[in-house]
Amino acid sequence: MIHALRFVAFAALALSILVLAAWAPAAFAETDALPDPTSTEFCQAVQRIMANTEVESDNTLFTDMPEYRHSKPSPDPLKIYQVVTYAGQRPIMVSCKIKGAAHIRAVFGEDAAGEQQWCPSVTRMVQAQAVAELEQENRQAAADKARAFVIDDNEPFVTGRDYLADFELSYVGDDGAIHFNSPGLFHDYDSWTTWILPAIVEGQVYCHLATVAYLKAVATGEMEPGTTVTTAADAPVVPY
Numbered sequence: 001m002i003h004a005l006r007f008v009a010f011a012a013l014a015l016s017i018l019v020l021a022a023w024a025p026a027a028f029a030e031t032d033a034l035p036d037p038t039s040t041e042f043c044q045a046v047q048r049i050m051a052n053t054e055v056e057s058d059n060t061l062f063t064d065m066p067e068y069r070h071s072k073p074s075p076d077p078l079k080i081y082q083v084v085t086y087a088g089q090r091p092i093m094v095s096c097k098i099k100g101a102a103h104i105r106a107v108f109g110e111d112a113a114g115e116q117q118w119c120p121s122v123t124r125m126v127q128a129q130a131v132a133e134l135e136q137e138n139r140q141a142a143a144d145k146a147r148a149f150v151i152d153d154n155e156p157f158v159t160g161r162d163y164l165a166d167f168e169l170s171y172v173g174d175d176g177a178i179h180f181n182s183p184g185l186f187h188d189y190d191s192w193t194t195w196i197l198p199a200i201v202e203g204q205v206y207c208h209l210a211t212v213a214y215l216k217a218v219a220t221g222e223m224e225p226g227t228t229v230t231t232a233a234d235a236p237v238v239p240y
Contacts, residue, residue: 037211043082043096051101052114065235075107089239092214102189103203119182119207130215146219150179156186170225178225
């Protein structure tokens with residue numbers, strides 16, 4: 001009888017764990033395809049990837065660049081922001097404002113976030129997805145070209161002015177290879193500077209990220225490398 005009761009209790013516990021696991025938000029795996037860059041799910045995925053977190057975020061997708069420029073993510077509730085830059089009908093860059101892993105841990109507990117990742121890490125996922133899609137489309141020459149793209153290890157800026165400056169999303173380097181930039185901004189919430197900074201700028205992580213569509217267009221020759229992007233008030237943040 002005792003053994004039977006123990007078995008029932010164990011089975012109930014196991015079932016409870018399975019139910020909780022089913023309801024828990026799934027972590028984003030590197031093998032997962034990134035969401036549509038024009039959807040709010042894109043920067044939500046970037047938040048999960050870069051902070052190694054399963055904390056759910058509320059994302060606002062702007063269609064006005066000044067609104068994005070002035071936005072500031074907040075940790076509790078976790079609110080993040082996104083804007084998309086277009087070349088005609090093609091989305092070529094997504095800009096995300098998210099929270100750093102250290103700030104999420106400070107608010108939600110030590111297990112709420114893992115090791116901080118950086119903007120170029122996401123661009124490498126974009127590159128892998130572009131290569132995979134080109135191969136699925138039987139465009140092997142373009143896939144090989146995309147595989148050879150160089151993703152620069154851009155150091156994140158510390159000021160918003162630098163992050164918001166114009167830059168080349170792609171360029172041909174002195175080595176003859178096509179390079180892609182992923183500039184960002186980072187403030188380490190665990191840093192001593194948190195004590196002297198306004199709360200509104202603490203623990204922020206920003207990224208400009210090339211899209212799969214843009215890498216594929218450069219790989220196929222539909223677009224030439226050397227695209228300069230801007231966050232000026234008249235930036236093309238809707239299709240045209």
